[in-house]
Amino acid sequence: MSRSAATSVPLHPLLAERWSPRSFDPEHQVDEQQLAAILEAARWAPSAGNRQPWGFLVGRRGDATHKAIFESLREANQTWAGKASLLVAAVADERGPDGGRNGYAAYDTGLAVAQLTLQAHALGLHAHQMAGFDHERLLAALDAPAEGLLPLTVTAIGSLAHADLLPEQLRLRETAARERRPLTGNAYAGSWGRPLDLG
Amino acid sequence: MSRSAATSVPLHPLLAERWSPRSFDPEHQVDEQQLAAILEAARWAPSAGNRQPWGFLVGRRGDATHKAIFESLREANQTWAGKASLLVAAVADERGPDGGRNGYAAYDTGLAVAQLTLQAHALGLHAHQMAGFDHERLLAALDAPAEGLLPLTVTAIGSLAHADLLPEQLRLRETAARERRPLTGNAYAGSWGRPLDLG
Numbered sequence: 001m002s003r004s005a006a007t008s009v010p011l012h013p014l015l016a017e018r019w020s021p022r023s024f025d026p027e028h029q030v031d032e033q034q035l036a037a038i039l040e041a042a043r044w045a046p047s048a049g050n051r052q053p054w055g056f057l058v059g060r061r062g063d064a065t066h067k068a069i070f071e072s073l074r075e076a077n078q079t080w081a082g083k084a085s086l087l088v089a090a091v092a093d094e095r096g097p098d099g100g101r102n103g104y105a106a107y108d109t110g111l112a113v114a115q116l117t118l119q120a121h122a123l124g125l126h127a128h129q130m131a132g133f134d135h136e137r138l139l140a141a142l143d144a145p146a147e148g149l150l151p152l153t154v155t156a157i158g159s160l161a162h163a164d165l166l167p168e169q170l171r172l173r174e175t176a177a178r179e180r181r182p183l184t185g186n187a188y189a190g191s192w193g194r195p196l197d198l199g
Numbered sequence: 200m201s202r203s204a205a206t207s208v209p210l211h212p213l214l215a216e217r218w219s220p221r222s223f224d225p226e227h228q229v230d231e232q233q234l235a236a237i238l239e240a241a242r243w244a245p246s247a248g249n250r251q252p253w254g255f256l257v258g259r260r261g262d263a264t265h266k267a268i269f270e271s272l273r274e275a276n277q278t279w280a281g282k283a284s285l286l287v288a289a290v291a292d293e294r295g296p297d298g299g300r301n302g303y304a305a306y307d308t309g310l311a312v313a314q315l316t317l318q319a320h321a322l323g324l325h326a327h328q329m330a331g332f333d334h335e336r337l338l339a340a341l342d343a344p345a346e347g348l349l350p351l352t353v354t355a356i357g358s359l360a361h362a363d364l365l366p367e368q369l370r371l372r373e374t375a376a377r378e379r380r381p382l383t384g385n386a387y388a389g390s391w392g393r394p395l396d397l398g
Contacts, residue, residue: 044377111312115313191341192342
């Protein structure tokens, strides 16, 4: 199953073919080499001052970290995400080098997760980021300091399975067309909100 | 010139070969098709609730937006970034749908800029994000509302030129090895800060 976007101009296949499924093969396992590559992709993301202010908590299905991350998920996400081979929680470390706040920590963590996600797709896997989880519960379960850390997403990574194994409501979402605002709804020139003229 | 990272495991070339130069060809122009593809890549980034909370102000060298963005840059960035074919300011719109704050706006904007950057590389171009610019000055020059918008980066995009056109100090930085913390410096399992065992 593929679910390419109706892009208005051709994109690199890695970007055009990325999408966020809910149907993961509950038997599939990510091997060490694949896991290392996924994390390595995040590692080489750019960041403000090269501070690399992201932390990843990595759970492999069957281990205690996967369980702790899974239990922090909202119920709607628990209906499908437990089958994923990996659950990776991305946490921004907002503690700046000078005792201040690093205002780029969340942004830079987004950059790193984008690279992680695309490397997963390059390996033939799929990834789905979730914002719906209990941040405090996750931090507590993983003995993380409560101050200065900003949990952001949990990414489910695994091998795509048939959507017909999903409950009806999720299956319909799985096959719906991907939607975005038009290109010039977010791209401006001259002044904020004035659509860019693309000729 | 290439400046591949010494990755510990093989990455997809688009990720392995991405780096942030300071040497741009001052004659090169990005055509409309390329610009559309770069923005389209950002458009298809995932975001929390599919809110797509990013805005891009796009300046093409020679136009008023490029000039306004350039003038907001810190002096150190002005020594090289003006030669870039494009200067794209990424601004997160933190205004939530319910009058509240969208706490994912910066993170999601990072995801979108990562995709934009990788599409630029897929087109044979290079991209360099900068955090060093005057946020208020940029917003004012572009008639943007002061409330709810969070300027994050300016990305210089263009065609790579020879680094020997750069001032000595920048040229040395241009050819230095890329550095990151070890993989397990940011990847944990079991508890926060406990390095992931990769076998």
